[in-house]
Amino acid sequence: MPAPDAVGKRDVEPDGSRRYTLTGSRRAGRLMRALTETGLRERAARPLVIFDCDGVLVDSEVLACDVQARALTGYGLPISGADVARRFLGMSAKDMRRLLESDFGRPLPADHESRCGEELFSLFRRELKPVAGIAGVLEEIERAGVARCVASSSSAERIALALEVTGLSTFFGPHVFSSSMVSRGKPAPDLFLHAAKTMGFAPESCVVVEDSTNGIKAARSAGMRALGFVGGVHCRPAHGDDLLAAGADLLCRDSLELAKALLGVTPIEAGTT
Numbered sequence: 001m002p003a004p005d006a007v008g009k010r011d012v013e014p015d016g017s018r019r020y021t022l023t024g025s026r027r028a029g030r031l032m033r034a035l036t037e038t039g040l041r042e043r044a045a046r047p048l049v050i051f052d053c054d055g056v057l058v059d060s061e062v063l064a065c066d067v068q069a070r071a072l073t074g075y076g077l078p079i080s081g082a083d084v085a086r087r088f089l090g091m092s093a094k095d096m097r098r099l100l101e102s103d104f105g106r107p108l109p110a111d112h113e114s115r116c117g118e119e120l121f122s123l124f125r126r127e128l129k130p131v132a133g134i135a136g137v138l139e140e141i142e143r144a145g146v147a148r149c150v151a152s153s154s155s156a157e158r159i160a161l162a163l164e165v166t167g168l169s170t171f172f173g174p175h176v177f178s179s180s181m182v183s184r185g186k187p188a189p190d191l192f193l194h195a196a197k198t199m200g201f202a203p204e205s206c207v208v209v210e211d212s213t214n215g216i217k218a219a220r221s222a223g224m225r226a227l228g229f230v231g232g233v234h235c236r237p238a239h240g241d242d243l244l245a246a247g248a249d250l251l252c253r254d255s256l257e258l259a260k261a262l263l264g265v266t267p268i269e270a271g272t273t
Contacts, residue, residue, distance in 0.1 A: 046146050048201040049262060050192060050224070052090070053152035055211035058162045059131050060124070061085060061234035067120045068096075071112060077104050085234055090212025092153045092185030121161055130166040131232055133255025138171040140263055149175035151195040153185050153214075175199065186214040189222035196222070209258065211235065213246040220247040227262075231255055 055061045065084040072079050077100070088096045093113050101107050109115075141148055149172060152159050156178040163169035163176070177195040179185035196206050208219035209227045211234075219226035228243030231254040240251045252258040 046144075047205050047207045047225075048196060048199050049141060049146055049148045050151050050195055050206055050208045050219075051148065052208070052210045052212070052215050052229075053150050053159050053162055054154060055089070055131070055232040055234060056209050056229050057131060057134055057150070057168055058166050059129050059233050060162055061089065061211075061232060063123050063127065064120055065089075065234070067116050067123070071116050071119075072100070075108065077106075082236075089234075090153055090186050090210070090214035090218075092179040093155070094179075095185055117155070117158065120158070124158075124161055124165055128162060128165050130168055131255065133231070134258075135168065137255050137259045137262070138168065140259055142171060144263055146263070147199060147201070148172065149177060149195050149199055151177040151191050151208075153179045153191075155180055186212070187217035187221065189218050192218055192222040192224060196224070207262065209252075209262075210243070210248075211239075213242050216243050216246040216248045225249050227252055227258065229258060231258065 051057055053060075054064065062081065062085075065088075066081040068084045068088075069079050069081040072084075088099070091099075097108055097112070138148075150159060150163070154162075156176070159176055159178055160169070163172065177191060177198070179191050182188075182190035182194050184190045192206070192208060193203065196203055203223040206222075206224040207227060208215065208222075208224050209229050210216050210219060211229050211232055216226045216228060226248050228240060228246075228248030228251045230240045230243070230251065240253070244251055250261055252261050
């Protein structure tokens with residue numbers, strides 16, 4: 001028989017029998033289980049937030065496009081960094097090579113990607129910065145317990161370096177996905193579907209944050225909500241219109257608007273009090 005002072009109150013019935021009513025640790029245990037189940041349901045109702053990397057988390061697009069433009073111009077294929085951004089933003093290196101070779105009617109050097117990567121990685125270590133305010137957004141998301149990951153057209157090595165040098169890697173841990181993990185890059189939905197499946201979320205429970213029309217198209221093709229983000233330094237005035245035309249559900253002009261869209265909060269920049 002349980003000890004009355006530990007788990008219940010002993011009552012005497014009119015017929016002299018005794019019964020126990022739940023109090024103390026038993027009632028607390030049931031209450032904790034109910035609260036835990038409620039918390040799990042609320043957590044399950046929260047979406048998975050899938051972040052693109054370049055132009056959303058880190059301001060890398062201008063650096064990367066200028067590297068490509070210098071290399072292509074050196075091959076006798078003149079193009080500006082702005083034109084590279086306009087045509088190939090959000091595209092994998094494999095798909096970009098295919099289109100460039102088709103446009104110019106000649107193959108690119110076999111070591112094009114490795115040469116550009118070497119120059120870009122050196123620039124990343126010296127100059128790469130996070131997108132303004134994004135660290136504060138990630139802190140609020142982490143505080144709220146929202147699941148998150150990165151899904152980018154860049155190589156796994158480039159994503160890892162970008163997150164490391166900008167101090168953002170701790171917000172994602174191992175939950176980083178590259179187009180090299182799937183057969184088709186953006187605008188195909190494969191990368192986002194792979195990320196969602198690995199993270200244990202259905203597509204309709206995912207929100208994608210993207211700065212490229214290819215990324216927005218990929219998110220919509222995957223059956224996910226898509227937030228267009230134009231807070232990167234590379235975004236020209238009409239860029240937001242392009243994202244909306246591609247199917248973005250909402251346009252976020254900066255990190256403050258992104259935080260409100262995701263959580264309904266105004267973030268405090270990381271490291272401030």
